[in-house]
Amino acid sequence: MRMRYQFLCLLVSTCLIYPATAQDRPTLGQDEQPAAKTPEQDKNPAIPPEKRLASWISALRWRPIGPTAMGGRIVDLAVNPENPNHFFLATASGGLFKTVNGGVTFEAQFQYETSISIGDICMAPSDPETIWVGTGENNARNSVSWGDGVYKSTDGGKTWKNMGLRESFQTGRIQIHPEDPNIVYVGAVGRLWGNNQQRGVYKSTDGGENWEKILHVDDMTGCIELAMHPRDPNTLLAAMYERRRDPFDSGNPIKRWGPGSGLYKSTDAGASWKKITAGLPKSNLGRIAVDYLQSNPEIIYALVDCEDIGKAPPGARLPALMGIQGNSRDGSATLTTITKDGPAEKAQLKKGDLVTEIDGKAVKNYRELVARIRAHKAGDEVTVKYLREDKPQETKLTFTARGGSSGRPFGTRLGGQSANIQSKQGPEGSQTGGVYKSTDGGEHWQRINSLNPRPFYFSQIRVDPGNEKILYVLGISLHQSTDGGKSFRSDAGKRTHADHHAMWINPANGKQIILGCDGGLNITQDQTKTWDFIDNLNIGQFYHVGVDTSTPYRVFGGLQDNGSWGGPSATRGSIGPTEHDWFVIGGGDGFLCLADPENPNSVYYESQYGRMGRIDLKTGGRQQIRVPQDKGEKLRFSWKTPFLLSPHNPSIFFCAANRVYRSLDRGKGLEAISPDLTTTLNGTCTALAQSPKDPNVLYAGTDDGNLWVTTNGGEQWDKLIVPLIPGPRRVNSIEPSRFEQQRAYVVYDGHYFDDDKPYVLVTEDHGKTWKSLGNNLPEGTTRVLREDVTNPNLLFLGTEFGLWTSIDRGLHWHRLNNNLPHVAIHEIAVHPTAGEIVAATHGRSLWILDVTTLRQMTPRVLQQPLHFFKTSTAVLWQGAIGKRFYGHRRFVGSNPPAGIQLTYALQDPVKRVQIQVTDIEGKVVAQLSGSNKAGFHQVSWNLRQRRSRGRPGGRVKSGTYLVTLKVGDKEISHPRRVIQDPV
Known part of the structure; x- marks a missing residue:
């Protein structure tokens, strides 16, 4: 009785300090797990608290949950010519994947380099173990990431070394000499949002140790395409490309043609170059792609963009x-x-x-x-x-x-030119771009088709290596010609996702084709008649993630060109989430997704430029959310339109175009509550937030650098002056504190203004004064900041190259990636009760981290010689009907570790560590042992009672248990609740 009384007293006192949360991660396995290790172990434990913190943080592990059903953007392929089942695929922003069995399984590579956005990959023809990667996606769309030069691997992708050209930003193409892998050419595109010198064609003759710039136009023009003659490696074709993006999310670059663009040829390994003009359009050129016919290299095909694309001849009767x-x-x-x-x-x-x-x-x-x-x-x-x-x-x-004021009647909706209309464009139609052919090695060109789908985003052309009659032009659709380019059909990619960027045709068998698009990887064995979609790649490009209050909770998010999806954070079964657990919420480009906290089956979503809606997951019913426009008014919506549900009343819905709108009925009856908050004609609101402490306080930020606050529910808006920002920068994230009424965090994104510095700021007085929190952050765009829901000092920061955390409200930052790839983090969702955060990565789908122990890593705890971390409520999950799979081509996400994770930290080595679990009567339920070395350790209890000889028995019953850490003569005890599965 005395033991029970002491137990209850300890329970009350502990809960006053650290109340148990209502939900915990599913505990699904039965076996005990080995203790987690940190760099402190086996080393001198007398380390400063700051290093100890870094060591503890490094022991935390993320778990990927997918989804993979929709794939993600693949930008290039490198295939072993001797073995087509051995190939690499390069993703736009998620690193590199390698298969040796034709796509049945993949190994993720190139995950932890500084930048894992890829523009091109090249396998040395003489050595398939030598691989080059050029970082920085080369497509000039608004959401691309950038790189830090070129990397080389000599062990088939296991390890990588940066070989320079760190200021090239985006890589167009890499070519390697067929016999000497030390001779390498790189086409550097350069900065998309500004000028820089490291552009053009570079050559190395010593495997990348040194580089020579062998073709340069100016600091606005880079090399987008580089092709090597199949039989004469000294003959090269280079396509130079002048392009620029402005700070706004428009559909096309502000500059896509220019005098710097053009096609160049070298016959002396790059020592000299000649600009090719014969037969090409006379107006300013844009992006150009070329492909040699392998069986006869005198024949070359090109896809050419120019300033006159889509135009009609003078006097023509227009469509x-x-x-x-x-x-x-x-x-x-x-x-x-x-x-x-x-x-x-x-x-x-x-x-x-x-x-x-x-x-x-x-x-x-x-x-x-x-x-x-x-x-x-x-x-x-x-x-x-x-x-x-x-x-x-x-x-x-x-x-x-057709074509209206643009004067481009033959143009397509997205800035390209229609196929098979060359006869309608008259004798000067060749001046409008399209598909061109050369029969003399590139000296002279003749247009053969008008087709060019969307030049700045695709511009890829392929010819069957053994048949010059079969051509492919990659675009929104996959276009195929079987008559040498005279005509194209647009259904060669039927039953594949749209937006095609990468293609490999087997030189020995033109029927075998590998195709990469915005929706992942597809393979055909019958020359496009049928396609096999490879659905095991965890490469989704998420813009946002939201969570609901289900148990286990669900996650929802929007992806680049793949709509909006929902799925479980974990499963009750023995394996984690698979592609079959996910479901579609909305189409288009997906962005924000928010579940009603009072009704988790009511989910808000959106696609590009303000197309918002709400879905009932039980009935499937949908309701569009429309923003009213006054007569003559043209609202401007951001590519990713901000909206929110009020933390005070989830029926109140806010959204923003260039003005802020409010609905009192879940999106119905929206009314403007602000004036135009932008400065420029193209400006839009990109951030919107309401204070969790005061419903009258809202903040709004714009892509042209304005930051506003209202403290009276929108009756009056005050423009805030932030002197720490050097000029207009996009307001990407606003986080009003849930702990202090006048505190708010703001993150600016400068890369749209040619500035990669981190901008993280805090105000304690509704924006009157500001303090910078970017002290020890490396250069790299900052995207989102979220405050923890229980610890006011704990912050999470998503950047272009990873995720960071601070335990002192931004005074010091520590990288929190650990096993999470160095991918762009576009959003972070902090679950209100589960003790987890969810990272929306733009390239590797969704990842989850348990932050229960991180919340307790305070300066005081770091000084203690021994600390036993408190944990939250455990659930006795019922399990689920098992899933059955055949074969190896599948992705399985990670469930939380099996059992309850019991975590402790030692400042010094000790003789022995024991953990004892007792029930409310004082009966010993489990006896565990842990590492005695200095560092951060985890021991798993499988929620089973011990049997004779230490073997596990049946599962424990729900109730409260006392968990005691014993180290020498010291004991630390915490009560631990175990509850039944709510279902």
Whole structure:
């Protein structure tokens, strides 16, 4: 009885200090786990607290949970020509993956270099163990990362060494001499958001120890393409590319053509170069891709972008435009969108009208309507018959020219040029770019097709190594020609994801093709008739992650070009989450996802430029969230539009375009509560936050550098002056404190303004004064800061090259990556009760870290010779129906470690460490031993009672247990709650 009384007293006193949380990670396994080790072990334990903290933090381990079902962007491939089952794939921002069995399994490589964004990969033809990687994705889209030069591996990718060109930022192409792997050429594209000198073509003759710049135009122009003659390695073709991004998330670069762009040829290994112009467009050129025909290198194909892309010849009758969008319904075409001031609006047509006939020809569906429009030219007048409220009506309509004010009637919606229209563009059509062919080694060129899908983002062309008639142009669709480029079809990639960037065609068998796209990896064995999607790659590019209050909790997030998804943080089964556990929430490019904390089945999501919605996961019902616009007003939404649910009342919904809006009913009835908060014509709000302490306090930030606060619910907004920022920088993240009413953290992202410095600031007075918290952070863009939910001194910071933590509110930072790859962290979700954080990586999907012990790593604890960390509530999970898998091609995420993790730290070595678990009656339930060396240690209890001879018995019952750490004559005890699975 006395022991029970002491136990209850200890329970009460301990809970007053550290209240148990309501939820813990699933404990799924049965075996005890070995203790975690730290660098302190086996070394002199007398180390300063700062180093001890770094040592303890380094022992924490992240667990990947996927998803993999949607893949992620693959930008290049390197295949062993002697063994097509041995190849590497390079991802845009998630490192390198290697397979030796044709994609059945992959080994992640190039994960912990400074930057793991890749522009190109090249395998030495004479030695497949020698691999070169050029860092920095070379596509000029708004969300790309950048690199720190080129790396080399001589052991098949196991280890890597940086070989220089650290200021090249993005890599276009690498070529290696077929016989001498020490001769290497690198096409450096250079900085996307600014000028720099380290651009052009570089050559090394000593394996990368030294570099010579052999082709340079200017500090705005880099090398995007570099091709080596298949039989003469001294002959090279280089495509130079002048491009630039502005600070805003527009669909295209602000500069994609320029006088610096062009095609160059060298026949003396780069000692001299000649600019090639014969047959190419005379206007400023853009991105160019080339590919040699392996069986006859005199034949070369090129894909050329130029300033006149999509234009029509003078005096040409232009394609017709009606100014509508629609769908098929009831044997007619229903108009769903009417373009303002377009032909349809001028003809008094309205949204909802059902078009039945154009110019005497019946219209049975929307496809037929489009065909009727395409049969006409600009200026044609036709009679349109339609139904409005079931009443037949007709009107006269005059078509205008497709292409509108841009003057590009043959252009595509995303800045490219349509296929197979060369006959419509007249004798000067070759001046508008497309597919070109040379039959004399690149000296002269002739256009053979108008096709160029979206030049700045794709610009990849491939010719079957053994058949010059078969060509592929990579774009949103995969385009294939079987007549040497005279015509292309756009369905060669059927049943693959859109947006294709990488292709390898087997030189010995043109039917075998490996294809990389925004949705991962695909392989065909029958020349595109059928495709096999490889779904075991953990390379999702997340922009955001949110969590719900389920048990186990679920995670939700949006991805680059792969929509929004949801799935479990852990499973009840014996294996972790797989691709089958995830489900789609929304389409397009996915961004913010937030679950209603009071109803976890109600999830808010969005796609690009403010297309927001809400889904009921039980019923599947959806509700669009529309922002009203005043007549004549043109709202501007960020690529990633900020929105939030009020922490005071989740029915209150806020979002921001260039103004802030509020709804009192879950997104319905939005009303503006701010003026235009931007400075520029293109500016948008990129950050929005409400104080958890005061519902009247909101902050908003913009991509053109403005930061605002209101302390009266939006009636008045004050523009904040932040003198620590050198000029306009994008406001990326705002985190009002949940502990201090006037405290808020703000993260600025400078890379859009050609500035990679970290900007982390805090205010204690609603923005009147500021303090910098970026003291010991290395150079690299800062993206997001989140405050812990229980420890006001604990912060988490996501940057372009990893994740950091501070236990002293930003005075000092420690890298928290550990086993997490050095990938860009775009968001961090701190779960309110589970003791975990979830990192949204832009390249390696989602990862989870238990921060229960990190919350307790205080300066006082670091000074103690012995510390026993408190843990949160454990759950006796019921288990689930087992999953059955056959074969090895699958991804399985990681569940939390088996059993309860009991953590302690020793400042000095000791003789013996024991951990004893007793029930409320004082009966010994488990007896464990741990490491006696200095450092940070974990011992796992499998939630089973001990049996005779120390063997585990049955699972314990729910209740409260006392866990005691015994070291010499010292004992530290903590109560530990064990509860039944809520389900």
